[in-house]
Amino acid sequence: xxxxxxxxxxxxxxxxxxxxxxxxxxxxxxxxxxxxxxxxxxxxxxxxxxxxxxxxxxxxxxxxxxxxxxxxxxxxxxxxxxxxxxxxxxxxxxxxxxxxxxxxxxxxxxxxxxxxxxxxxxxxxxxxxxxxxxxxxxxxxxxxxxxxxxxxxxxxxxxxxxxxxxxxxxxxxxxxxxxxxxxxxxxxxxxxxxxxxxxxxxxxxxxxxxxxxxxxxxxxxxxxxxxxxxxxxxxxxxxxxxxxxxxxxxxxxxxxxxxxxxxxxxxxxxxxxxxxxxxxxxxxxxxxxxxxxxxxxxxxxxxxxxxxxxxxxxxxxxxxxxxxxxxxxxxxxxxxxxxxxxxxxxxxxxxxxxxxxxxxxxxxxxxxxxxxxxxxxxxxxxxxxxxxxxxxxxxxxxxxxxxxxxxxxxxxxxxxxxxxxxxxxxxxxxxxxxxxxxxxxxxxxxxxxxxxxxxx
Amino acid sequence: xxxxxxxxxxxxxxxxxxxxxxxxxxxxxxxxxxxxxxxxxxxxxxxxxxxxxxxxxxxxxxxxxxxxxxxxxxxxxxxxxxxxxxxxxxxxxxxxxxxxxxxxxxxxxxxxxxxxxxxxxxxxxxxxxxxxxxxxxxxxxxxxxxxxxxxxxxxxxxxxxxxxxxxxxxxxxxxxxxxxxxxxxxxxxxxxxxxxxxxxxxxxxxxxxxxxxxxxxxxxxxxxxxxxxxxxxxxxxxxxxxxxxxxxxxxxxxxxxxxxxxxxxxxxxxxxxxxxxxxxxxxxxxxxxxxxxxxxxxxxxxxxxxxxxxxxxxxxxxxxxxxxxxxxxxxxxxxxxxxxxxxxxxxxxxxxxxxxxxxxxxxxxxxxxxxxxxxxxxxxxxxxxxxxxxxxxxxxxxxxxxxxxxxxxxxxxxxxxxxxxxxxxxxxxxxxxxxxxxxxxxxxxxxxxxxxxxxx
Numbered sequence: 001x002x003x004x005x006x007x008x009x010x011x012x013x014x015x016x017x018x019x020x021x022x023x024x025x026x027x028x029x030x031x032x033x034x035x036x037x038x039x040x041x042x043x044x045x046x047x048x049x050x051x052x053x054x055x056x057x058x059x060x061x062x063x064x065x066x067x068x069x070x071x072x073x074x075x076x077x078x079x080x081x082x083x084x085x086x087x088x089x090x091x092x093x094x095x096x097x098x099x100x101x102x103x104x105x106x107x108x109x110x111x112x113x114x115x116x117x118x119x120x121x122x123x124x125x126x127x128x129x130x131x132x133x134x135x136x137x138x139x140x141x142x143x144x145x146x147x148x149x150x151x152x153x154x155x156x157x158x159x160x161x162x163x164x165x166x167x168x169x170x171x172x173x174x175x176x177x178x179x180x181x182x183x184x185x186x187x188x189x190x191x192x193x194x195x196x197x198x199x200x201x202x203x204x205x206x207x208x209x210x211x212x213x214x215x216x217x218x219x220x221x222x223x224x225x226x227x228x229x230x231x232x233x234x235x236x237x238x239x240x241x242x243x244x245x246x247x248x249x250x251x252x253x254x255x256x257x258x259x260x261x262x263x264x265x266x267x268x269x270x271x272x273x274x275x276x277x278x279x280x281x282x283x284x285x286x287x288x289x290x291x292x293x294x295x296x297x298x299x300x301x302x303x304x305x306x307x308x309x310x311x312x313x314x315x316x317x318x319x320x321x322x323x324x325x326x327x328x329x330x331x332x333x334x335x336x337x338x339x340x341x342x343x344x345x346x347x348x349x350x351x352x353x354x355x356x357x358x359x360x361x362x363x364x365x366x367x368x369x370x371x372x373x374x375x376x377x378x379x380x381x382x383x384x385x386x387x388x389x390x391x392x393x394x395x396x397x398x399x400x401x402x403x404x405x406x407x408x409x410x411x412x413x414x415x416x417x418x419x420x421x422x423x424x425x426x427x428x429x430x431x432x433x434x435x436x437x438x439x440x441x442x443x444x445x446x447x448x449x450x451x452x453x454x455x456x
Numbered sequence: 457x458x459x460x461x462x463x464x465x466x467x468x469x470x471x472x473x474x475x476x477x478x479x480x481x482x483x484x485x486x487x488x489x490x491x492x493x494x495x496x497x498x499x500x501x502x503x504x505x506x507x508x509x510x511x512x513x514x515x516x517x518x519x520x521x522x523x524x525x526x527x528x529x530x531x532x533x534x535x536x537x538x539x540x541x542x543x544x545x546x547x548x549x550x551x552x553x554x555x556x557x558x559x560x561x562x563x564x565x566x567x568x569x570x571x572x573x574x575x576x577x578x579x580x581x582x583x584x585x586x587x588x589x590x591x592x593x594x595x596x597x598x599x600x601x602x603x604x605x606x607x608x609x610x611x612x613x614x615x616x617x618x619x620x621x622x623x624x625x626x627x628x629x630x631x632x633x634x635x636x637x638x639x640x641x642x643x644x645x646x647x648x649x650x651x652x653x654x655x656x657x658x659x660x661x662x663x664x665x666x667x668x669x670x671x672x673x674x675x676x677x678x679x680x681x682x683x684x685x686x687x688x689x690x691x692x693x694x695x696x697x698x699x700x701x702x703x704x705x706x707x708x709x710x711x712x713x714x715x716x717x718x719x720x721x722x723x724x725x726x727x728x729x730x731x732x733x734x735x736x737x738x739x740x741x742x743x744x745x746x747x748x749x750x751x752x753x754x755x756x757x758x759x760x761x762x763x764x765x766x767x768x769x770x771x772x773x774x775x776x777x778x779x780x781x782x783x784x785x786x787x788x789x790x791x792x793x794x795x796x797x798x799x800x801x802x803x804x805x806x807x808x809x810x811x812x813x814x815x816x817x818x819x820x821x822x823x824x825x826x827x828x829x830x831x832x833x834x835x836x837x838x839x840x841x842x843x844x845x846x847x848x849x850x851x852x853x854x855x856x857x858x859x860x861x862x863x864x865x866x867x868x869x870x871x872x873x874x875x876x877x878x879x880x881x882x883x884x885x886x887x888x889x890x891x892x893x894x895x896x897x898x899x900x901x902x903x904x905x906x907x908x909x910x911x912x
Binding site for chain 2: 199201203204205209210211212213215216217218219220221222223224225226228229230231232233235236239240241242244273276280281282283284285286287293296297300301302303304305306307308309310311312313316317318319320321322323328329330332354355361362396397398399427
């Protein structure tokens with residue numbers, strides 16, 4: 001442990017010495033508005049990819065910009081030797097949109113203030129990406145017996161539409177022993193978190209049509225069917241919105257039970273319903289219990305209604321009987337639920353109840369890694385060494401398409417080592433990152449790479 | 457009967473002789489686009505009122521344009537003597553909007569083609585108004601011992617916002633023995649119909665709010681409440697959308713039972729579900745049975761969902777958990793349901809189920825006249841004499857605010873003698889009226905006035 005602590009101190013000293021380089025580079029990346037949701041930002045996306053490849057090369061890594069049907073992917077490598085293990089670092093360099101008028105500082109002109117970096121993409125995911133890169137550069141220069149590859153995606157914020165094909169087309173150069181994804185958020189600054197699971201998703205449109213135009217509720221009401229009313233009835237038959245319980249027979253059959261150990265870990269992350277409500281500005285939740293709350297968002301499937309269209313949507317009341325209705329719904333899925341099979345369960349259940357149309361929209365498989373075993377142990381030890389606190393193993397409630405693709409295409413262990421904090425404003429206005437997390441992150445990744453070099 | 461038939465023949469002969477005057481006058485009124493929904497049409501509204509008063513005076517009637525807080529009302533009278541009964545004829549001279557590009561002929565340049573009059577307002581309600589006027593003129597010139605008053609409203613298509621106050625302010629000059637409203641539609645051309653009931657209305661907004669912004673269904677779904685899902689659950693507790701049955705305790709308590717006679721009359725009107733579906737372009741209805749179908753729209757209360765807002769309403773699916781939801785609903789009411797009392801029943805029922813907000817919107821009391829008795833008999837005999845077919849007594853499913861106001865303020869029997877047919881396109885594109893109905897209508901009203909003159 002003495003040696004380990006000395007090494008952590010060495011990395012931190014190196015980080016402090018090169019801090020202004022890190023900040024200058026981060027600013028260069030943040031100032032390029034690589035907003036993948038805005039097609040007119042294609043030049044910034046391309047420039048970001050070029051800047052990434054150039055940066056890798058300037059550090060002595062191999063690097064190239066790989067074209068796809070959509071936006072490019074930057075791949076790079078610090079190569080040590082084919083006899084050594086290889087770890088692939090995944091980050092993304094595209095960012096969410098930002099409306100400058102809503103921000104306290106310009107989103108695409110990074111401001112540095114007392115070790116806080118303000119700008120779009122600072123925490124999601126450019127700041128973490130450059131921290132891992134510095135760690136890899138350091139580890140490589142120290143002669144660590146491990147190859148470190150990079151995959152920097154530029155379509156993550158739009159659901160990675162080209163990523164699976166990119167993996168398929170470039171399997172040769174992407175062979176690896178493991179993957180580490182650095183794009184997740186701790187539950188609280190006090191307690192680092194390592195997520196090891198993601199929920200899947202099946203989105204669905206349900207439609208009902210009973211005429212060709214809205215009609216007058218005076219002349220027709222009572223005899224005309226009401227598709228919104230019938231949709232409400234259907235939704236109520238699908239789930240109990242108060243408890244969230246899904247009533248489709250078989251829906252929970254494939255749900256893998258959650259360990260008590262896992263629930264202990266969830267709560268140990270610092271998760272509380274009060275913090276959750278505050279973070280998401282919710283006035284009410286389905287439970288106030290932290291254990292049940294964490295289980296609900298991380299380890300339990302859902303049925304959700306996103307919107308109901310059809311009928312009158314203006315101010316006040318217009319007394320029409322609508323002629324059609326569309327419910328926009330989705331199900332978040334957990335291992336071992338399969339999107340296709342779950343869609344079929346829903347479709348059959350709905351169609352039995354009447355002349356509804358059930359249309360499949362986007363889907364993503366759930367992901368479950370390990371919170372035990374040598375990769376989980378390496379991640380845990382590295383985080384503890386760098387931040388001085390034992391991390392909690394949690395899951396994430398969302399879905400990341402790129403992770404599911406990497407699991408299917410690369411078929412190796414995938415670990416999540418994120419550096420973002422709840423107060424960094426992921427996807428929100430006034431997004432920021434900070435030197436404390438970047439610096440600790442560099443130490444954490446050096447330690448992680450070191451430990452991976454011993455896993456055969 | 458011989459005398460009666462002779463008199464009808466005389467009126468028809470008079471009508472035929474003055475047909476070109478009727479058509480010229482109708483065209484003058486239709487060509488004035490008195491669209492009350494469009495504030496910029498105020499000049500046409502005012503010009504229509506002036507034209508109406510001038511026309512009455514040209515026939516020897518007293519007439520004036522009475523100002524209100526909104527659009528004016530034309531009042532007029534063929535006065536015989538205060539010792540005689542008085543009948544007040546209600547029509548309206550404002551019209552629905554019309555988008556010329558959707559029409560086969562210009563909506564505000566009336567075209568005459570083989571006895572069909574094409575243009576906005578021809579059937580609703582200028583054509584019938586002028587037919588009654590001609591009948592009154594004729595009857596008055598024959599020395600019929602009855603006073604005939606006129607109320608021509610210019611705000612009917614916007615819900616008569618100033619009408620109740622107009623009645624209150626002008627009660628002195630509006631005293632009458634009965635009212636006849638000529639603004640309704642037969643169920644089929646083959647069988648004249650006399651409605652004697654209108655449904656009431658109570659519109660309501662129901663709101664639920666659980667946060668301050670839409671949140672991500674991945675990071676929050678399962679723990680965050682879903683206000684749309686809960687609204688669907690609430691609506692399902694309020695009514696069974698498949699059958700239309702309202703489940704609020706006490707909702708049906710005040711509903712006056714419908715006579716078997718009434719149901720017989722409903723079906724005798726020519727009402728069929730097939731025609732109803734065709735007229736309203738509905739592909740499905742809650743029943744295929746004519747008797748039950750007519751009861752549902754004319755004599756039974758409803759709960760109706762007009763729209764649900766909140767959440768995502770764009771194309772496809774956006775995986776958010778909405779933070780609020782508003783259901784726009786209303787209840788159509790039948791005698792003796794009271795809007796206020798029914799609103800209170802709903803509010804109490806909803807508030808028991810959670811933190812919903814229940815807001816009262818517009819309301820109208822139901823109306824029920826008589827289908828038996830001397831006024832109903834007079835209407836029936838007049839219609840049979842003019843059109844050669846015994847009319848059916850029906851009700852209307854909609855609500856007419858002006859009728860409820862007249863009932864409350866004038867407190868006299870109100871009869872509906874309409875001339876419009878389903879194929880005339882009430883409120884629809886290519887609205888039209890025809891000489892056959894106008895001509896028969898003149899004979900019908902002369903006969904009706906004659907019979908009223910004998911009712912003390």
